[in-house]
Amino acid sequence: MNWLYDFSILTQSIHESLSGNFESGTVLLLEMILAGVAFMILFALLGLVLVYAERKVSAFFQQRLGPMRVGFWGTAQTLADVIKLLMKEPLMNKNADKFLFNLAPYIIMIAAFMAMASLPFAKGLQALDFDIGLLYISAVSSLGVVGILLAGWSSDNKYSLIGALRSGAQIISYELSVGLSLLTIVVLTGSLQLSVIVESQANGWWIFRGHIPAVIAFIIFLIASTAETNRGPFDLAEAESELTAGFHTEYSGMKFAFFFLAEFANMFIVSAIGATVFLGGWMPFHIGGWEGFNNVMDYIPPIVWFFGKVGFMIFMMMWFRWTFPRLRIDQLLTLEWKYLLPVNLMNILVMAFLVLMGWHF
Amino acid sequence: MNNEEIKQFILDHVAEAECMEGSQFLQVTIPAEKILSLASELKANPNTSFDYLFCLTAVDRPDHMEVVYHLKSTTHNHQFVLKAKINTRENPEIETVCHIWRTAELHEREAYDLFGIKFLNHPDLRRLLLTDDWEGWPMRKDYDDPINMIAY
Amino acid sequence: MGTSAIIFYTIATIMIVFSLLAVTSRKILRAAVYLLFALGGTAAVYFMVNYFFLAAVQLIVYAGGIVVLIIFSILLTSHIEEKMQKPDSWKIILTSILGLGGTTLCLYVITNHLFASQPSTGVEATMTTIGEKLLGYREGGYVLPFEVISILLLAAMIGAIVVAKRNKPEGNG
Amino acid sequence: MEEIIHDQELESKEYFINMGPQHPSTHGVLRLVLSLDGEIIRKVEPHLGYIHRSIEKMCEHDSYQQIVHLTDRMDYLSCHINNEAVCLAVEQALELEVPDRVKVIRTIIDELTRLSSHQLWWGVMGMDLGAITSFLYGFRDREMITDIFEETCGARLTMNYNIPGGLFFDIHPNFQKRTKDFIAYFKKKLPEYDTLLSNNVIFKQRMDGIGKLSKEDAISFGVTGPTGRASGFSCDVRKHHPYMAYDRVEFKEILDTKGDCFARYKCRIAEMWESMHIIEQLIDNIPEGDYKVPTKAVIKLPKGEWYQKVETARGEFGVYIISEGQRSPYRLKFRSPGFSNLSALDHMARGCKIADLVAIMSTLDLVIPDIDR
Known part of the structure; x- marks a missing residue:
């Protein structure tokens, strides 16, 4: 069971057994395929689990039970829905731009897929460990908006178009805040490499060690990343009471499911980034001096820690969604440009000052 | 003002008004041509100031068409019923009051839609409830639609 | 041919095809999307040669920034049924001559230049x-x-x- | 450069959007044609009649007892109050004095109806603004009232409990107890509504100063009910022309002067407290006696005309009956509150954004069958 605590043992043994049988180029290709399949499985599992979780969470917020009929406590409900969506007729407007209409969901999916590649899930379990990991993730996640814009425009529906324009303005604005709040922690770590960021938190998570600026950055990150994933209360791009369903009004069947899936995948990705940067990634929770307590914490495998933290972040985002009313577009932009961004810039300065003086823990 | 005073006020302006003490309200019937001048006077005069038109409807009488205005003053708290009598039943026309009481705009469109009363100078007189290509004025007593109407 | 060569040629083909499509497509938004793929291909090449920073900047600035801006402005100005006018034939001929000339020049320089493998500078x-x-x-x-x-x-x-x-x-x- | 811009007509144009007939926030089949400049609304034009059922024409062939049953298909959320309007008009024409017991029961059920309507409005309003959870909270509490109705009136939505001359049957023995239970329960739950929406920063920003309607405009447009009262138009029929037991209970007419969405919202919340207050005063004092006075099987009203107004959850509902002495009215007009309230929508929404229009519409609390009739 050692591999559960250090996945490099597992990955190394796979690499060695492959290297023994094939030449290096083929090994690379096979490993890429292996990683791709693994991510696809993760993607599908995330869809299944998160859709179910969202339904249950919303149900409990609303004092009801949620899906209960299909499977034990409704656990197979998502699966049933997938089958339903698969059997639905794919519809399209007469004037829709067919090529772009079909392309848009894939662009969103691919963007989510690419971002997932560099997430550190556990010790030694990371497909791509760039030294610019954070930059890479924010670069890739900025591609998703193209899919939304295309979907809105190519549907030939005015509601979709308004939704697409809204979401374009929203995502471009809030990307700044996400980036800056992450930078605040990068000032502390001195590296953009995700594995290094995680390792640097072995003695304590940055949200605890970074004083108040880190907490402010975390709150800003939570708000901005919720906005970036187009989730309530920032779901103006969908805004079902105003724009029926916004940019994906015209989508049905599996293409609609792709949008749906990408939303959950994006939620997972931003939560994972947040967990990695602020909450120590797969690092267990330690309290200085409490040896026994720390040993118990170490006994919990890193991957459980990681998914636990991500789950916590996702739960927070669901909590937002099922509690708050939606903002209006001008309020949304005001929030970003007049409040979050100036606060964020100041916060970075304060943090830089803290680091220069060596006042952080 | 009590009913008597309202009656007097209207008779001062429209000599040919017929007044009748109904079971509830004072009912005043005037010729359709007089409606605009009387209505603006009723609204503008500080003694009457009928600023609240709470109901506007039309009635199809055997020989004439009637537009009924239920008026109330929110300051003086008096109310009465004003009826404008349009003698040309087949092709009724009357001045609009929707610049005096803005609620009249939709109510007049409804009356036009169902009774075919043309409200002159109405900003947007179109069918409201029925489709644009509907033939006839269904709330008139002589309207007949053998296909859609259920005979009793 | 090694695996990396295969990957490189695949990316190169994708870039060439989408570049051509971007200039020949008459639907303006499609052209923008083809441009996105061409720029994405460039980023992929950077990744291949381990220029991660450059690749990420390419993605952020070009794919995430400029293309989104282009698409945004198209969304604001044009309608879905609009098609760009077919350019005059002399324009087509002139631009293709210029393009081909540029390509031959580049190819000539590349094939004739001796790419001496430089020793690592240590940076x-x-x-x-x-x-x-x-x-x-x-x-x-x-x-x-x-x-x-x-x-x-x-x-x-x-x-x-x-x-x-x-x-x-x-x-x- | 200028020329190019002019050649290509890059100047912004107004464009049109069909909101409805099928749209999540029109609450029915209302169709609004919006002229938009970007997201800003330049004009709202309602297109009605998608569920027009020509109820007024049908009434000209129906007996008065039958007409009562048509009215709760109009504003189905204040069905009991609509029924009552017709019954009151008929009773007034026949000069029928209903027993005290009927008066009190009718008043209690009126207020329960108003409560349930406002609860539904509150839930739907939250949903329109994107807070879906409030929808289920509103329905959870409304369920208790519909249960009371089901037990006493036999139906949950279109109750038909009123008949000319009284009530269909006496109240269920559990009625008083369950109503009291409900009041006790809802007194605890209503503050929850404030916690969830009223005190929320986003919600306040979405509502404050949006869709302003001045008092003069409210009167001119004939905007009544909580919507009109939020603009300062004192139009509560229960106060001005008391019917049934309203003259013997003590309650406040909720007035506000701001006339924006938040004022309308607060008015309705305050009305819920008042409704509970009214019920509390009456529920223990239901007098003994008959639950109806006998009427003839075929009611023929004398020649004449009657206008009866009542206060529904949406505003002033009027029944205008012209009788020629027949078994059915010569002409019957329903003055529905939603119809007049809708006429002010264009005035209120101009210059707002689409999201504001949704907020305005939900604070107007439109019920489409009430408008189309």
């Missing part, structure tokens, strides 16, 4: 070195051009705001 393009170069004010630092560019961008932004504010609608807009 690895890590984040730290890039950052220190970019913000360094001593010898070999680029802080001056960096700041000049930022002032240029600021000027452009103010200009954009001025242009946008020209017709301020009355009321609570």
